[in-house]
Amino acid sequence: MTPAIPQLLDLAGIAVFALSGSLLAAKLRQTFVTMAFFALITGVGGGSVRDLLIGAPVFWVRDPWVAPVCLSIALLSWFTPRTWWDKPVLEWADAAGLGAYAVIGTAKALAFGVPPVPAVLMGVLTGCAGGIIRDVLAGCPSILMRPELYVTAAALSSVLCAGGMALGLSSGLVWPVAALAGFGLRGAAIWWRLGLPAYRADAA
Numbered sequence: 001m002t003p004a005i006p007q008l009l010d011l012a013g014i015a016v017f018a019l020s021g022s023l024l025a026a027k028l029r030q031t032f033v034t035m036a037f038f039a040l041i042t043g044v045g046g047g048s049v050r051d052l053l054i055g056a057p058v059f060w061v062r063d064p065w066v067a068p069v070c071l072s073i074a075l076l077s078w079f080t081p082r083t084w085w086d087k088p089v090l091e092w093a094d095a096a097g098l099g100a101y102a103v104i105g106t107a108k109a110l111a112f113g114v115p116p117v118p119a120v121l122m123g124v125l126t127g128c129a130g131g132i133i134r135d136v137l138a139g140c141p142s143i144l145m146r147p148e149l150y151v152t153a154a155a156l157s158s159v160l161c162a163g164g165m166a167l168g169l170s171s172g173l174v175w176p177v178a179a180l181a182g183f184g185l186r187g188a189a190i191w192w193r194l195g196l197p198a199y200r201a202d203a204a
Contacts, residue, residue, distance in 0.1 A: 014060075025039075098183070098186055103158070
């Protein structure tokens with residue numbers, strides 16, 4: 001975890017992603033063990049990939065709260081009706097987590113001496129990789145295979161974070177603005193169903 005990020009905010013983001021994983025397992029009518037695994041892999045997957053790539057200690061292995069939070073989310077999902085977590089609520093919560101985690105990933109990569117462009121990619125991985133791993137394991141179409149703006153929103157947050165820090169701006173200003181920009185773009189995509197154009201073989 002990036003030291004300057006409040007732990008409660010960090011755990012809240014992890015909880016949102018863990019919830020999306022456990023709810024997918026619930027939708028597929030899996031066992032509690034599978035639900036707990038999906039909650040954990042979705043919650044920590046992106047940050048784990050980032051830490052391994054930048055040579056940092058894997059954050060959740062050393063944090064006493066992350067794994068219990070993910071398992072608690074799995075328990076919550078197991079004992080509550082899935083209708084409580086309707087799609088709009090989860091989509092908007094995920095959008096907030098996406099922007100925040102892209103910023104966290106970029107800032108941590110920069111703090112470990114990663115150059116700006118790879119640091120931006122680390123931010124995108126932090127925000128997106130957990131969901132991608134979740135979808136692949138579940139046999140569902142990954143967000144990468146859909147035209148809607150998702151990875152692009154994470155990239156916007158990451159670019160603004162890296163750019164602002166390269167200009168020497170205060171992290172207290174750069175991080176919230178970058179996270180809100182990614183959240184705003186993802187929110188616009190949810191609201192208006194915005195997407196990128198697909199490749200057309202006959203376009204040439």
